[in-house]
Amino acid sequence: xxxxxxxxxxxxxxxxxxxxxxxxxxxxxxxxxxxxxxxxxxxxxxxxxxxxxxxxxxxxxxxxxxxxxxxxxxxxxxxxxxxxxxxxxxxxxxxxxxxxxxxxxxxxxxxxxxxxxxxxxxxxxxxxxxxxxxxxxxxxxxxxxxxxxxxxxxxxxxxxxxxxxxxxxxxxxxxxxxxxxxxxxxxxxxxxxxxxxxxxxxxxxxxxxxxxxxxxxxxxxxxxxxxxxxxxxxxxxxxxxxxxxxxxxxxxxxxxxxxxxxxxxxxxxxxxxxxxxxxxxxxxxxxxxxxxxxxxxxxxxxxxxxxxxxxxxxxxxxxxxxxxxxxxxxxxxxxxxxxxxxxxxxxxxxxxxxxxxxxxxxxxxxxxxxxxxxxxxxxxxxxxxxxxxxxxxxxxxxxxxxxxxxxxxxxxxxxxxxxxxxxxxxxxxxxxxxxxxxxxxxxxxxxxxxxxxxxxxxxx
Numbered sequence: 001x002x003x004x005x006x007x008x009x010x011x012x013x014x015x016x017x018x019x020x021x022x023x024x025x026x027x028x029x030x031x032x033x034x035x036x037x038x039x040x041x042x043x044x045x046x047x048x049x050x051x052x053x054x055x056x057x058x059x060x061x062x063x064x065x066x067x068x069x070x071x072x073x074x075x076x077x078x079x080x081x082x083x084x085x086x087x088x089x090x091x092x093x094x095x096x097x098x099x100x101x102x103x104x105x106x107x108x109x110x111x112x113x114x115x116x117x118x119x120x121x122x123x124x125x126x127x128x129x130x131x132x133x134x135x136x137x138x139x140x141x142x143x144x145x146x147x148x149x150x151x152x153x154x155x156x157x158x159x160x161x162x163x164x165x166x167x168x169x170x171x172x173x174x175x176x177x178x179x180x181x182x183x184x185x186x187x188x189x190x191x192x193x194x195x196x197x198x199x200x201x202x203x204x205x206x207x208x209x210x211x212x213x214x215x216x217x218x219x220x221x222x223x224x225x226x227x228x229x230x231x232x233x234x235x236x237x238x239x240x241x242x243x244x245x246x247x248x249x250x251x252x253x254x255x256x257x258x259x260x261x262x263x264x265x266x267x268x269x270x271x272x273x274x275x276x277x278x279x280x281x282x283x284x285x286x287x288x289x290x291x292x293x294x295x296x297x298x299x300x301x302x303x304x305x306x307x308x309x310x311x312x313x314x315x316x317x318x319x320x321x322x323x324x325x326x327x328x329x330x331x332x333x334x335x336x337x338x339x340x341x342x343x344x345x346x347x348x349x350x351x352x353x354x355x356x357x358x359x360x361x362x363x364x365x366x367x368x369x370x371x372x373x374x375x376x377x378x379x380x381x382x383x384x385x386x387x388x389x390x391x392x393x394x395x396x397x398x399x400x401x402x403x404x405x406x407x408x409x410x411x412x413x414x415x416x417x418x419x420x421x422x423x424x425x426x427x428x429x430x431x432x433x434x435x436x437x438x439x440x441x442x443x444x445x446x447x448x449x450x451x452x453x454x455x456x457x458x459x460x
Contacts, residue, residue, distance in 0.1 A: 013067065014049065018059045020096060021050040032313075033093065034085055036074065037138075040319030040392040041082025045072065045089045050096040054202040057092060058174040061200065064090040065172075065450060072453040073200050075113055076140020080322035081420045083196075083454050092200060094142065095312070102127060107208040108165060113142040113201050118309035125304045129208035132157045135245060138310035145204060146195025147416035148371040150379065152216075152272040152306060155243045155359025157209050161192035161369055162361070168203040169195075172450040176202070190441045193370030193415065194430070196454040197438070198445050215273040215280040216306060217298035219287055220256060223248055223265040223339065227291040228330045231269070232378050234286045235356040241275030242283045243359075248338060249351035256295040265342045266294065272306070319392050321384040321399035324417035325406065326376040334380075337405045346398035347386035355379040370438060372431040373412055380406075381417050396420065418455055426455040436460070 014022065023033045024047055033048040046069055051057045064071040072091045074084030085091060094114035101110045104127040111120055118137020124130055132153035134144050144151075149160020157163065166180035169191065177199075179188040190198050221227050228248070235244050247268040251257045257266065269287055273280040277300070284298070327334070338352055356378045366374045384399045386392070399419070415429040427435055439460030442449070447459050 014059050014063045018049075018051075018056055020052045020056045023048040023050070034091070036077040036079065036082050036084040038080065038082040038320050039317055040321075040386075040389055040396075041085060043082070043085030043089070044087050045085060045091045047089075048091045048093050050093045052096055054168060054170050054176040057094075057170045057200045057202055058176060060090065060092045061170060061172065061450070062174050064092075070453060071450055073196065073451070075142035076116055076138065076144075078139045078143055079454075080320065080417060081455070086453060089453065094140075094200075094202075097202065100124075102129075102208070104129060104208075107210075108205060109208055110203055110205050111141055112203055113140075115141050116310060116312075117141055117144065118307045121304055121307040122309055124208055125211070125302065127208075128210055128212065130211045130303060131163050131206040131208055132160055133307070134160075135306070137307035142201050142204065143196075144416060146191055146193075146201060148193050148414065149416075150355050150357070150361075150414070152214075152243050152245075152303075153209070153211075153274060154355070154357060154361050155238075155240045156274050158360040158364060159371065161371060162364060163207040163209070164192060164204060165207055166205040167191055167195075167201045169199040169201045171199040172446045172448065180205075186441055187445060189368075190370050190438060190445075193372070194438050194457060195370075197442055197451055197457045199451060211274060211303055213300045214303050214306075215271075215277075215298055215300050217271065217296065218256075219269040219271070219284070219296045220294040221267045221269060221291045222261070222294065223267050223342075224291060225332070225335055227267060228335050228338070230290045231267070231354065232327075232329050232356055234290060236358045236377060238286070239275060239279070239283055240359040241279070242271060242273050243356070244269055244271040244287070245353055245355055246270070247351050247353045248342060250342060250345070250348065252349070256297065258294065261294055265339060274303075318385050318387050319389050319395065320386070320419075321392075321396045322417055322419035323382040323399055323403035323421075324414045325380050325403070325409070326373055326378070326412045326414065327380050327409070328377045331407070333407055337402070341402045341405070345384070346391075346395045347384050347388075349386070350382075350384040350399075353381045353383060355381065366431070367434070370430065370434060371415075372434045373414070376412070379414050379417065381414075415455055421455075423456060426457060429455065 069090040097112035097114035117133040134151035443459040
């Protein structure tokens with residue numbers, strides 16, 4: 001058991017009231033406990049603690065400050081920048097906190113901060129109810145929520161934060177608070193888009209929405225200039241029940257793609273229709289009309305199929321580099337950069353994904369929460385996954401150069417898709433007035449910047 005600054009780094013150091021697990025470098029499961037989803041980030045924490053409730057979390061926060069250990073908070077571990085670990089840190093790993101209490105009659109649910117989107121959805125969907133998250137079941141509910149949350153139901157039911165009713169949060173002073181529209185409303189405003197900066201969210205209350213089977217699939221199109229130009233307008237004009245995430249990439253070894261298209265850049269126009277069965281075909285027709293489809297799959301299926309609970313023991317072996325920006329359209333300059341870059345990527349699976357917005361999300365005022373880009377048409381996400389971790393710096397440089405070649409507009413970006421970027425880059429995740437308000441609230445709730453292992457907002 002290591003000692004630093006007179007404080008014990010172990011279970012005794014947190015005190016007898018701490019009920020969770022404490023894992024140090026000498027423990028058998030330390031290597032598993034320190035890893036995050038981005039394998040290129042190989043942090044070696046001084047201590048990983050796995051609390052069971054808000055009381056445990058408060059003890060961990062106090063221990064980190066008393067021991068002068070930088071504090072790291074991890075829910076699902078999917079931070080693109082790998083913020084869920086770090087050398088010489090105390091990691092508060094929330095993975096043991098995964099309870100959920102569903103009030104089907106009231107259409108609400110309280111969920112612990114360590115639950116994953118697939119686990120949450122598996123618990124609510126038997127009641128015919130869901131909360132909008134992202135597009136995969138392995139992402140932590142707390143992480144996606146505190147950054148905003150854009151997924152398959154964003155046009156029908158809005159962002160994840162639009163279904164958030166309250167949070168239980170432990171702030172830097174060790175106090176457990178409830179933040180909601182009626183209780184600590186400034187803090188509730190801040191956590192909906194900048195939550196990692198203000199404390200450790202330990203529980204969340206969500207609104208639940210009725211949902212039956214969905215029509216989901218892919219329309220694969222050639223990545224011609226005409227197809228790329230037409231995608232965003234067609235999807236913005238679609239009914240709210242249709243959300244699509246076009247992915248532009250080199251054609252993979254997919255049986256659905258004829259040999260003539262192998263190695264060429266194509267568009268996987270992935271979609272979810274959550275309306276009536278009679279309307280799905282009509283809603284998809286404009287997407288098929290964008291170009292000559294290479295292939296199409298569409299199947300009515302339970303929404304839970306899109307959010308299968310992951311194997312928690314499996315840690316992704318790949319690295320990833322990420323950048324994002326908001327765009328209004330794919331103009332010719334942007335299309336030229338995309339086609340040039342994806343013709344010779346640094347890693348074969350590099351891709352550009354579009355999250356086309358509008359619908360219910362856009363009907364919420366920009367200043368209703370810390371997330372402030374409601375009026376934007378789409379997010380462009382540059383993702384470079386790779387297996388050759390020894391080339392991590394090269395892939396990061398390629399992705400950053402890709403972003404630098406694109407028209408910048410006002411530079412606005414989406415927090416949840418930001419990668420390992422300079423500290424000042426976080427300003428672009430918020431409108432100016434929002435960022436200034438967040439700095440003042442940071443000064444109120446975390447004046448010493450205890451919660452800084454994130455895309456950090458410094459105290460005003």
